[in-house]
Amino acid sequence: MTEQDVGVLAIGAGPSNLALAVALEESGAPGLAEGALVLERHPDVKWQRNLLMPWARSQVSFLKDLVTLRNPRSRFSFLSFLHDRDRLDEFVNMGTFHPFRWELSDYLQWVADSLERVRVRYNAEATSVEPTRDADGSITGWRVRLSDGDTITCRDLVIGAGRDAHVPGVFAGLPADRVIHSSRYGSRIADVPTDRPTRVVVVGGAQSAAEMFMAVHQDLPLSTPTIVVRSIGFQVYQTSKFVNELYFPSFVDDFHDATPEFRAQVLDQMRLTNYAGLAPPFVDELYGMLYQQKRFGPQRSTVRAMTEVAAARVEDGEVVLDLRDLRTGKTEPLTCDLVLLGTGYEPGMPALVRGLADQAGLSDVAVSRHYRVDLGGPAWGGLYLQGVNEATHGMSDSLISVLAQRSQDIVTDLVARRGAPAERRSA
Numbered sequence: 567m568t569e570q571d572v573g574v575l576a577i578g579a580g581p582s583n584l585a586l587a588v589a590l591e592e593s594g595a596p597g598l599a600e601g602a603l604v605l606e607r608h609p610d611v612k613w614q615r616n617l618l619m620p621w622a623r624s625q626v627s628f629l630k631d632l633v634t635l636r637n638p639r640s641r642f643s644f645l646s647f648l649h650d651r652d653r654l655d656e657f658v659n660m661g662t663f664h665p666f667r668w669e670l671s672d673y674l675q676w677v678a679d680s681l682e683r684v685r686v687r688y689n690a691e692a693t694s695v696e697p698t699r700d701a702d703g704s705i706t707g708w709r710v711r712l713s714d715g716d717t718i719t720c721r722d723l724v725i726g727a728g729r730d731a732h733v734p735g736v737f738a739g740l741p742a743d744r745v746i747h748s749s750r751y752g753s754r755i756a757d758v759p760t761d762r763p764t765r766v767v768v769v770g771g772a773q774s775a776a777e778m779f780m781a782v783h784q785d786l787p788l789s790t791p792t793i794v795v796r797s798i799g800f801q802v803y804q805t806s807k808f809v810n811e812l813y814f815p816s817f818v819d820d821f822h823d824a825t826p827e828f829r830a831q832v833l834d835q836m837r838l839t840n841y842a843g844l845a846p847p848f849v850d851e852l853y854g855m856l857y858q859q860k861r862f863g864p865q866r867s868t869v870r871a872m873t874e875v876a877a878a879r880v881e882d883g884e885v886v887l888d889l890r891d892l893r894t895g896k897t898e899p900l901t902c903d904l905v906l907l908g909t910g911y912e913p914g915m916p917a918l919v920r921g922l923a924d925q926a927g928l929s930d931v932a933v934s935r936h937y938r939v940d941l942g943g944p945a946w947g948g949l950y951l952q953g954v955n956e957a958t959h960g961m962s963d964s965l966i967s968v969l970a971q972r973s974q975d976i977v978t979d980l981v982a983r984r985g986a987p988a989e990r991r992s993a
């Protein structure tokens with residue numbers, strides 16, 4: 567077991583903290599990047615590692631990569647990655663703003679590998695975090711314990727570890743081997759035998775649910791998948807260019823300055839621009855698959871719209887879901903072998919942050935415009951949160967759209983707290 571001390575420690579090597587690593591390297595602030603360490607619990611970097619189907623695409627323009635909107639001349643841009651991989655000609659020829667998900671995932675690993683001063687430590691899962699304090703009790707930094715027993719202390723901690731999976735209470739009593747949340751789909755489905763018929767029920771009507779529904783047809787070739795959708799049917803994302811302006815980094819200021827009531831209204835109106843909808847081409851692909859089945863068979867798939875799962879249990883070794891038809895109010899049982907949950911992520915703070923807030927004696931987690939948690943008084947140590955501030959920073963907070971600017975906001979705050987001027991440097 568080792569102990570290490572760093573200046574800035576970032577938990578999670580996802581898009582948020584990799585964008586931060588790039589901003590640190592480009593800040594020009596003496597020693598800041600050299601003193602930074604990013605922890606990743608997996609042995610590598612992957613974007614949405616369990617939904618990396620070869621056909622899945624990013625829903626956001628590749629120009630909203632980790633850096634371009636902040637520094638279009640950066641060597642860490644997506645285009646620079648393609649150039650480095652000798653794929654620029656072909657990518658341009660595809661004529662798309664929406665790269666395949668695997669390609670963005672490769673880009674993230676390339677960024678991590680291309681960092682020169684910020685270090686990335688793999689197979690390093692942070693299991694608990696606690697504040698360190700000086701004699702008068704004020705917070706001087708943070709102590710992070712890893713699953714292998716090592717300890718890392720730091721002055722500033724940035725948590726960008728994603729959100730916790732949302733498993734609706736109705737499924738809580740099912741055995742773990744019968745339920746797969748979309749965040750585990752790829753690794754778990756690989757363990758399901760492919761040589762026997764499996765009755766699969768997918769729950770949810772948004773992108774992750776629809777992607778699992780599509781993928782399971784190939785992953786379990788003898789399966790008969792049903793998808794249960796509460797709404798009137800699969801809907802497409804709202805793609806108005808006018809509304810999409812609310813994903814501009816500049817809108818974060820407007821949103822942050824607004825009243826809580828207005829923010830809530832905006833989030834509600836923006837729901838179908840992000841959650842609860844599918845990318846329009848994907849709706850057509852799904853419909854085409856079902857249409858072909860009707861003509862050529864076998865008729866494997868069922869879409870049950872306006873239906874919800876009212877209860878779930880195991881009877882005689884089989885999963886039984888009570889499906890309530892929202893048109894009639896009638897409930898009927900559906901027996902299956904495996905439930906796939908496309909039920910999204912918890913909107914609140916992740917368990918890691920809640921545990922830390924308890925340790926720091928905070929009843930409420932409130933972040934500043936620059937994503938720094940209010941620790942209730944002056945403190946030498948700082949705590950920053952990425953990707954979990956939708957309520958105060960807007961719908962774009964959990965997306966890639968604002969990463970380039972957000973990481974600059976955090977770096978500006980880090981530099982200001984060190985009393986040094988922030989500089990942008992074009993590589």
Ligand SMILES: Cc1cc2nc3c(=O)[nH]c(=O)nc-3n(C[C@H](O)[C@H](O)[C@H](O)COP(=O)(O)OP(=O)(O)OC[C@H]3O[C@@H](n4cnc5c(N)ncnc54)[C@H](O)[C@@H]3O)c2cc1C
Nearest residue numbers: 578580581582606607624625626691692727728953965966
């Ligand atoms: C299926 C799906 C598709 C999406 N598609 C898009 C899209 O097209 N465009 C878009 O903008 N957004 C999309 N999103 C939203 C997505 O949240 C963001 O794109 C982005 O991944 C958020 O980055 P992040 O770094 O904050 O979190 P994450 O991507 O979740 O990365 C967090 C990282 O932290 C690591 N980690 C977690 N806990 C620990 C720990 N305790 N110790 C060490 N490491 C840890 C994880 O392994 C992971 O590598 C999608 C989300 C999903 C679920």
